[in-house]
Amino acid sequence: MKLLTSLTSPYGRKLRVLARELGLDLVVADTAPMNDPAALLSANPLGKVPALVLDDGSALIDSPVIAAFLLAQVPGQALKPASGPGHWAALTTEALADGVLDAAIILRFNMAQGITAGPWVERQYRAIERALAVLAGRVGGSGFGDICIAVACDYLAFRFPELDWRTAYPALAALADRLLATPAFQATQPEG
Numbered sequence: 740m741k742l743l744t745s746l747t748s749p750y751g752r753k754l755r756v757l758a759r760e761l762g763l764d765l766v767v768a769d770t771a772p773m774n775d776p777a778a779l780l781s782a783n784p785l786g787k788v789p790a791l792v793l794d795d796g797s798a799l800i801d802s803p804v805i806a807a808f809l810l811a812q813v814p815g816q817a818l819k820p821a822s823g824p825g826h827w828a829a830l831t832t833e834a835l836a837d838g839v840l841d842a843a844i845i846l847r848f849n850m851a852q853g854i855t856a857g858p859w860v861e862r863q864y865r866a867i868e869r870a871l872a873v874l875a876g877r878v879g880g881s882g883f884g885d886i887c888i889a890v891a892c893d894y895l896a897f898r899f900p901e902l903d904w905r906t907a908y909p910a911l912a913a914l915a916d917r918l919l920a921t922p923a924f925q926a927t928q929p930e931g
């Protein structure tokens with residue numbers, strides 16, 4: 740299976756870390772979504788990364804769907820409960836962490852157009868702040884949830900270094916320090 744993703748996409752990083760932790764063989768095809776490459780548009784008409792192309796040529800899109808697929812490839816995996824309250828809690832943690840990323844990506848696209856202030860911009864910052872406060876209380880809920888949280892925090896450190904979540908949320912800082920030192924996170928550090 741082949742993951743189409745840019746090497747800076749945090750959604751793609753979540754999946755690359757997850758695949759490594761699960762011991763899955765995932766080929767990564769560096770894909771710049773804004774260039775609309777044919778292989779990406781064929782896999783995902785929305786033109787977004789990540790997309791996962793399976794061996795039979797079919798594709799899965801959207802990182803939560805792909806994450807669920809990767810987890811399902813390893814029955815008995817210990818990163819996320821397969822059902823029950825822990826399952827739903829882990830998915831909610833993923834949604835919160837992805838929501839932080841969604842808000843950050845909106846800010847990035849606005850910035851690229853010179854829009855750095857205004858109600859829509861402020862709304863994204865407030866969403867990030869509220870979600871980080873909640874995520875700090877969800878650290879340790881599951882291995883998968885922790886990966887999602889650490890990926891989101893490290894994306895903020897990468898693109899929004901002025902946001903001091905480390906001082907505000909020591910639990911997030913401790914989690915990031917622990918996970919960012921692991922081989923899976925080290926091997927997937929964004930650059931550029």
Ligand SMILES: N[C@@H](CCC(=O)N[C@@H](CS)C(=O)NCC(=O)O)C(=O)O
Nearest residue numbers: 748750772786787788789801802803
């Ligand atoms: N909900 C999607 C979000 C994916 C996403 O926004 N990817 C960005 C790159 S990090 C993208 O491809 N943007 C191009 C576009 O929006 O056209 C997921 O979780 O996979």
